[in-house]
Amino acid sequence: MKMKSKLPRLSLGTLVLLTCPLAAQEAPSSPPPVIELPSMVVTATRTPQAAATLPVTVDIFTADDLHNSPAATIDDTLRQSAAFSLFRRSSSLIANPTAQGVSLRGLGPSGASRSLVLLDGVPLNDPFGGWVAWTKLPKLALDRAEIVRGGGSTLWGNAALGGTVQLFTALPASNQGEIEATAGDRDTFGGETVVTRASASGTTAVRVDAAAFHTGGADLVENPGLIDRPAELDYQRAQATFLAALNPTTTLIIDTRAYAEDRGNGTPLQRNASHEAFLSAKLLGEPDNDADGVSAWSAVIYGQTQSFSSFFTSVNAARTAETPASNQYDVPSTAAGAAFTATWAHDPDATTTAGTDIRWVDGETREDYLWSVPLNQFTRRRYAGGEQTFLGVFATHERVLAPDWRGSLGTRLDYWQNTDGHRYEFSPSTGIATRDDHYADHDGYAFSPNAGLVWQAAPGIRARTSVYEAFRVPTLNEYYRPFRVGSVTTDANPDLKPEKLTGGEVGVDFGNPHAGFTLTGFANEIRNAVANVTIVPPNTRQRQNLDLVRVMGLEAGAHWQALPTLRLEADTLLCDARVIDGGGAASSLDGKRLAQVPVNTLTAGLRWSAPCKIDITANLRWISAQYDDDANTLRLAPATTVDLGVSRKFAHGWEVFAAIDNLFAATVETGLPSPGVVNIAPPRTIRGGVRWRW
Numbered sequence: 001m002k003m004k005s006k007l008p009r010l011s012l013g014t015l016v017l018l019t020c021p022l023a024a025q026e027a028p029s030s031p032p033p034v035i036e037l038p039s040m041v042v043t044a045t046r047t048p049q050a051a052a053t054l055p056v057t058v059d060i061f062t063a064d065d066l067h068n069s070p071a072a073t074i075d076d077t078l079r080q081s082a083a084f085s086l087f088r089r090s091s092s093l094i095a096n097p098t099a100q101g102v103s104l105r106g107l108g109p110s111g112a113s114r115s116l117v118l119l120d121g122v123p124l125n126d127p128f129g130g131w132v133a134w135t136k137l138p139k140l141a142l143d144r145a146e147i148v149r150g151g152g153s154t155l156w157g158n159a160a161l162g163g164t165v166q167l168f169t170a171l172p173a174s175n176q177g178e179i180e181a182t183a184g185d186r187d188t189f190g191g192e193t194v195v196t197r198a199s200a201s202g203t204t205a206v207r208v209d210a211a212a213f214h215t216g217g218a219d220l221v222e223n224p225g226l227i228d229r230p231a232e233l234d235y236q237r238a239q240a241t242f243l244a245a246l247n248p249t250t251t252l253i254i255d256t257r258a259y260a261e262d263r264g265n266g267t268p269l270q271r272n273a274s275h276e277a278f279l280s281a282k283l284l285g286e287p288d289n290d291a292d293g294v295s296a297w298s299a300v301i302y303g304q305t306q307s308f309s310s311f312f313t314s315v316n317a318a319r320t321a322e323t324p325a326s327n328q329y330d331v332p333s334t335a336a337g338a339a340f341t342a343t344w345a346h347d348p349d350a351t352t353t354a355g356t357d358i359r360w361v362d363g364e365t366r367e368d369y370l371w372s373v374p375l376n377q378f379t380r381r382r383y384a385g386g387e388q389t390f391l392g393v394f395a396t397h398e399r400v401l402a403p404d405w406r407g408s409l410g411t412r413l414d415y416w417q418n419t420d421g422h423r424y425e426f427s428p429s430t431g432i433a434t435r436d437d438h439y440a441d442h443d444g445y446a447f448s449p450n451a452g453l454v455w456q457a458a459p460g461i462r463a464r465t466s467v468y469e470a471f472r473v474p475t476l477n478e479y480y481r482p483f484r485v486g487s488v489t490t491d492a493n494p495d496l497k498p499e500k501l502t503g504g505e506v507g508v509d510f511g512n513p514h515a516g517f518t519l520t521g522f523a524n525e526i527r528n529a530v531a532n533v534t535i536v537p538p539n540t541r542q543r544q545n546l547d548l549v550r551v552m553g554l555e556a557g558a559h560w561q562a563l564p565t566l567r568l569e570a571d572t573l574l575c576d577a578r579v580i581d582g583g584g585a586a587s588s589l590d591g592k593r594l595a596q597v598p599v600n601t602l603t604a605g606l607r608w609s610a611p612c613k614i615d616i617t618a619n620l621r622w623i624s625a626q627y628d629d630d631a632n633t634l635r636l637a638p639a640t641t642v643d644l645g646v647s648r649k650f651a652h653g654w655e656v657f658a659a660i661d662n663l664f665a666a667t668v669e670t671g672l673p674s675p676g677v678v679n680i681a682p683p684r685t686i687r688g689g690v691r692w693r694w
Contacts, residue, residue: 039051039052039060041054041058041060041146041148042146042166042168043058043118043146043147043148043153043156043164043165043166044056044058044146044148044152044153045155045353045396045398045408045410046155046156046341046353046355046394046396047296047341047343047351047353049351049398052454052456052462053398053406053454054452054454054464055152055408055452055453055454055464055465055466056148056149056150056152056153056452056464056466056505057083057148057149057150057152057505057507057518057520057555058146058147058148058149059081059083059084059146059147059149060144060145060146061077061078061080061144061145061146061147062144063142063143063144063170065077065080065145066139066142066144066145067139067140067142068615068617068645068647069617069619069643069645070617070618070619070643070644070645070659070660070661071091071619071643071659071661072091072093072659072661072685072687073091073092073093073134073135074134074137074139074142074145074167075091075092075100075132075134076091076092076093076643076661078145078147078165079091079603079621080569080571080603080605080619080621081147081149081571081603082555082557082571082572082573082601082602082603083104083105083147083149083163083555083571083573083601084102084103084104084147084165085102085103085601086099086100086101086102086103087099087100087101087103087110087111087113087131087596088596088670088671089623089636089639089668089669089670089681090668090670090679090681090682091681091682092133092134092135093215093233093682094217094218094220094231094233094681094682096263096265096272096310097126097131097133097261097263097272097274097308097310098111098129098131098310098483099111099131100113100131100132100133100134101113101114101115101130101131101132102114102115102117102132102162102165103115103162103596103597104147104149104150104162104163104165105149105150105162105163105522105524105551105553105555105573105575106551106553106573106575106577106594106597106598107150107161107162107163107501107524107526107551107577108162108499108526108529108530108531108549108551108577108594108597110530110531110532111129111130111131112129112130112131112474112475112477112478112530113125113130113131113132113159113162114159114161114162114472114499115159115160115161115162115163115164115165116153116156116158116159116160116163116164116165117132117164117165117166117167118156118164118165118166118167119136119137119166119167119168119169120167120168120169120255120280120282121166121282121298121300121339122280122300122302122337123159123335123337123359124136124137124167125159126306126308126333126475127304127306127333127334127335127361127362127363127476128308128331128333128361128363128364128365128385128475128476128477129475129476129477130159130475130477130478133259133261133274133276135213135233135235135237135259135261136237136257136259136276137167138169138192138194138209138211138237138239139192139211140178140180140192140193140194140209141169141170141194141207141209141239141241142167142168142169142170143168143169143170144167144168145165145166145167145168146164146165146166146168147163147164147165148163148164148165149163149522149555150162150163150468150503150505150522150524151163151450151468151469151470151501151503151524152450152452152466152468152505154410154412154448154449154450154468154469154470155353155394155396155410155412155450157357157390157392157394157412157414157446157448158359158390158392158414158416158446158471158472158473159472160470160472161470161471161472161499161501161526162470162501169207169241171205171243171253172196172198172205172206172207172241172243173196173198173202173205173243174196174198174205175196175197175198176195176196176693176694177193177194177195177196177693177694178193178194178691178692178693178694179191179192179193179691179692180192180193180689180690180691181689181690182687182688182689183687183688183689184215184685184686184687184688185685185686185687186215186216186217186218186230186685187214187215187216187232188214188215188216188685188687189213189214189215190211190212190213190214190215191211191212191213192209192210192211192212193209193210193211194207194208194209195207195208202245203244203245204242204243204244204245205242205243206240206241206242206243207240207241207243208238208239208240208241209237209238209239209240209241210237210238210239211235211236211237211238212235212236212237213233213234213235213236214232214233214234215232215233216230216232217230217231217232217233217264218230218231218682218683218685219231219266219680220265220266220679220680221266221319221677221678221679221680222667222669222677222678222679222680223678224319225315225318225319225320226319226320227267227268227315227319227320227321227322228266228267228319229264229266229267229268230264230266231263231264231265231266232263232264233261233262233263233264234261234262234263235259235260235261235262236259236260236261237257237258237259237260238257238258238259239255239256239257239258240255240256240257241253241254241255242254249285249286249287250283250284250285250287251283251284251285252281252282252283253281253282253283253284254279254280254281254282255278255279255280255281255282256278256279256280257276257277257278257279258276258277258278259274259275259276259277259278260273260274260275260276261273261274261275265310267313267315267322268322269311269313269322269324270311270312270313270322271310271311272308272309272310272311273308273309273310274306274307274308275306275307276304276305276306277304277305277306278302278303278304279302279303279304280300280301280302280303281300281301281302282298282299282300282301283298283299283300284296284297284298285297285298294342294343294344295343295344295345295351296342296343297340297341297342297343298339298340298341299338299339299340299341300338300339301336301337301338302335302336302337302338303334303335303336303337304334304335304336305332305333305334306332306333306334307330307331307332307333308328308330308331308333309328309329309330309331310328310331311324311326311327311328311329312324312325312326312327312328312483312484312485313325314484314487315674317674317675317676319677323371323373324371324378325369325371325484326367326368326369326378326483326484327367327368327369327378328365328366328367329366329367329368330366331363331364331365331366332363332364332366333361333362333363333364333476334361334362334363335359335360335361335362336359336360337357337358337359337360338357338358339355339356339357339358340355340356340357341353341354341355342354342355346399349399349400350397350398350399350400351397351398351399352395352396352397352398353395353396353397354393354394354395354396355393355394355395356391356392356393356394357390357391357392357394358389358390358391358392359389359390360387360388360389360390361387361388361476362385362386362387362388363385363386363476363477364383364384364385364386365382365383365384365385365477365480365481366381366382366383367381367382368380368381368382368428369381369382369484378428379427379428379429380425380426380427380428380434381425381426381427381428382423382424382425383422383423383424383425384422384423384424384480384481384492385420385421385422385476385480385481386418386419386420386421386422386439386476386479386480387418387419387420388416388417388418388419388473388476389416389417389419390414390415390416390473391414391415391416392412392413392414392415393412393413394410394411394412394413395410395411395412396408396409396410396411396450397409397410404455404456404457405453405454405455405456406453406454406456407451407452407453407454408450408451408452408453409449409450409451409452410449410450410451411447411448411449411450412447412448412449413445413446413447413448414445414446414447414448414471415443415444415445416443416444416445416446416473416498417441417442417443418441418442418443418473418479419441420441421438421439421440421441421442421479421480421494422437422438422439422480423435423437423439423480423492423494424436424437437494439479439480439494444498446471446498446500447469448468448469448470448471449468449469450466450467450468450469451466451467451468452464452465452466452467453465453466460510460511460512460516461508461509461510462508462509463506463507463508463509464506464507464508464509465504465505465506465507466504466505467503467504468501468502468503468504469500469501469502469503470500470501470503471498471499471500471501472498472499472501473498473499474496474498474499474530474543477492478492478493478496478530478543479492479493479494479496480492480494485673487539487673487674488538488539488540488541488673489539489540489541490532490541490542490543491535491540491541491542491543492542492543493542493543493544496528496530496543496544496545497528497545498528499526499527499528499529499530499545500526500527500528501524501525501526501527502524502525502527503522503523503524503525504522504523504524505520505521505522505523506520506521506522507519507520507521507555508520511559513561514560514561515559515560515561516558516559517556517557517558518555518556518557518558519554519555519556520554520555520556521553521554521555522551522552522553522554522555523550523551523552524550524551524552525548525549525550525551525580526546526548526549526550526551527547527548527549528545528546528547529545529546529548529549530543530544530545530546531543531544531545531546531579531586531589531594531595531630532595532630533546533582533585533586533589533630534629534630534631535585537631541630544584544585544586545583546579546581546582546583546586546589547580547581547582547583548579548580548581548583549577549578549579549580549594550576550577550578550580551575551576551577551578551594551597552575552576553573553574553575553576553577554573554574555571555572555573555574556571556572557569557570557571557572558570558571565608565609565610566606566607566608566609567606567607567608568604568605568606569604569605569606570602570603570604570605571602571603571604572600572601572602572603573600573601573602574599574600575597575598575599575600575601576593576599577593577594577597578591578592578593578594579591579592579593579594586630588631589630589631592627592630592631592632593626593627593632595626595627595628595629595630595632596626596627596628597626598623598624598625598626598638599624599625599626600622600623600624601621601622601623601624602620602621602622602623603619603620603621603622604619604620605617605618605619605620606618606619612648613648613649613650614646614647614648615645615646615647615648615649616644616645616646617644617645617646618642618643618644618645619642619643620640620641620642621640621641622638622639622640623638623639623640624638625637625638628671628672629672634672636669636670636671636672637667637669639666639667639668639669640664640666641661641662641663641664641666641668641681642662642663642664642666643659643660643661643662643663644659644660644663645657645658645659645660646658646659652694653692653693653694654690654691654692655690655691655692655693656688656689656690656691657688657689657690657691658686658687658688658689659686659687659688660684660685660686661682661684661685661686661687662681662682662683662684662685663684664684665683665684667680667683668680668681
């Protein structure tokens with residue numbers, strides 16, 4: 001039985017009435033004059049550059065966008081970019097971590113993200129599987145987010161094939177703090193706090209961010225049976241940042257993070273858990289320089305260790321019982337890396353950036369499978385994994401070519417290596433091996449050039465174009481670990497080849513910060529795209545390379561500052577993502593649409609600073625139909641969701657807020673795992689809370 005909301009549906013309206021009894025008597029306060037500064041983007045070129053000079057499409061989310069969004073999670077906030085989606089339609093609030101990979105522009109979504117996600121320049125993608133744990137992000141400490149659509153951010157190397165998402169925390173600088181507490185229906189409650197303390201001299205500062213969250217969750221299937229349970233979630237996170245000015249030109253930043261998450265996945269036995277410890281050290285330099293000197297440099301080194309576990313079952317057709325399918329009881333993984341970047345400003349009209357980076361990952365799945373009903377236990381155990389190393393060098397040059405014309409040229413060369421690939425299977429009761437595979441080491445090089453051109457045709461009119469190549473080496477999970485979802489089994493493939501993307505885009509931008517319109521057309525071809533290909537219909541698949549996938553599309557976005565207190569935005573994506581040549585066993589997929597890619601996506605948003613210090617935010621997202629499988633036989637229906645948020649500020653830094661996700665309780669289909677079963681995203685969810693800033 002589905003749990004009903006315990007909060008009244010009029011809670012948002014009631015909040016407005018109670019907190020603004022004199023609204024009719026008060027005139028809206030006039031906001032102070034705003035000085036528009038050019039938006040600076042780091043992610044596209046690894047160094048700050050004005051957004052108006054970039055030849056690629058970039059979405060920028062400010063701190064206010066991230067903190068005041070009615071969405072409960074950061075990934076749901078980023079969905080206001082029509083190009084952004086997770087592997088499936090559901091948010092990280094209830095999705096299994098292995099389904100939280102990012103897709104940008106429909107570039108071949110899968111659990112292993114084809115887009116790179118960074119937090120302060122360090123990869124957030126899981127070392128073993130490539131997915132992203134969005135609950136790791138310190139929401140209150142975030143300063144902004146940038147999304148570079150498509151392969152134009154090739155300077156980041158492996159995994160940036162489909163684009164790059166980077167989130168930034170603010171540098172700790174002054175004594176301040178914030179605390180937030182939330183509660184909602186479905187047994188939801190949580191809290192987060194961030195506190196910064198700076199020395200009297202201003203040369204050192206410490207920031208601590210901590211959060212804990214619990215929700216009883218929502219049902220994962222449209223018509224739950226006796227075995228079904230809401231997908232509950234618990235997570236805890238603590239992060240500390242230390243900043244020290246070593247001298248007038250050099251700053252040291254040390255970050256450390258501890259994280260734990262535990263999830264229920266819809267039935268009594270299906271659960272997963274994650275734990276992580278992370279440490280990084282960064283040096284930032286802005287030395288005094290003459291015209292040809294180094295204008296900025298950065299160096300970072302990091303390491304992380306984590307574990308993951310997940311229990312999978314098969315549920316009978318009546319949804320009255322479940323049978324264990326596999327117990328991925330431990331997936332230890334380790335990652336370490338370093339990077340150095342330097343920028344030279346040759347003159348006011350030319351900049352060069354160059355550097356190098358290295359990343360090493362090691363991981364192994366340890367799991368039990370092949371359940372015996374008579375013995376009431378698993379009869380096989382599997383160890384599978386390996387190591388990967390990536391080493392890259394990169395450089396880009398950007399300059400004024402002529403009045404109103406700017407050009408950029410970049411390149412990156414990577415060496416990658418897979419070692420210690422293995423898959424060992426045995427009987428845990430007898431110790432007798434049933435499989436003992438040790439795969440040959442593989443390595444290779446990837447060359448990733450890019451070029452761009454920007455023409456400022458007239459005040460408020462800009463044209464741009466870019467071409468690029470990018471690559472992605474499959475994850476350890478894709479190479480070596482088979483898996484099962486419901487009745488569908490997908491085998492690993494140690495012979496997978498790296499994916500290679502060749503693409504380009506052309507766009508034009510009109511307007512100014514108060515009103516504008518942008519239009520972009522893009523085309524991409526992916527060779528050796530990794531897909532889950534049906535080998536024996538309907539339930540046996542294998543990860544295989546597709547010879548050629550083509551993704552073409554058109555994007556349009558608009559914004560309008562209708563009033564000083566009212567901003568409207570819209571964004572849309574038309575995307576045709578198809579298999580052109582499946583090759584070999586996948587030739588039957590020729591002409592098929594890529595699974596999990598809708599043809600159309602539309603988002604719209606409203607932000608109103610109403611009288612009485614009340615802020616109202618409303619976001620809409622519409623997605624057209626899409627397929628849940630490679631053969632295009634399982635169709636997910638179109639869906640429209642609306643999220644609404646209201647907040648009211650009080651004196652002394654206090655604020656109350658309320659939000660409704662999926663305001664009209666739309667049914668959003670997220671998967672069709674077996675005949676007659678429809679997975680769905682959460683229904684209407686209501687929550688409220690209080691913040692205090694000092």
